[in-house]
Amino acid sequence: MASENAFDWLLSLYRRSLHWVLDNPTLTLVVLLLTIALNVALIIEIPKGFFPEQDTGAITGGVQGPQDASFPAMDSSTRQIVAVIKNDPAVENVIAFTGGGGATNTGHIYIALKPLAVRKVSATEIIARCGPN
DSSP states (O other): OHHHHHHHHHHHHHHHHHHHHHHOHHHHHHHHHHHHHHHHHHHHHSOOOSSOOOOOSEEEEEEEOOTTOOHHHHHHHHHHHHHHHHTSTTEEEEEEEEOOTTOSSEEEEEEEEOOHHHHOSOHHHHHHHHSOO
16 A cells, blocks of 8 residues: 555656646756756766776786787797886786686786885876887
8 A cells, every 4th residue: 555655646746747847848948958058068077988097006908819829829928028017117016827718819917016106107107118119
């Protein structure tokens, strides 16, 4: 019975609001246009990005070679990448492995960064420094 009363109350609220909107079309249109304008302003003003930038002191990445790459070739490539990353002064430690999931042409890299107070650069800058030039 309580749910029936709640439903009836909700239905009467909807009915009253619908009648009000139909009785006041000009004001309803103005509110609609203001809502659209506010949304456009917010879309322009709010910063956009697929992922928010967040410096957790760790970076993960993947390496993918050609489909016909052998395990030794991928292992050698991954070791070369690790050597470049280890030379960055902001990097504390690097762990990498080749293969996984049945694919020999992939590798995974996990990078631990020095504390932000020591390294003085963001993780994004480190990625840019270590990435392909």
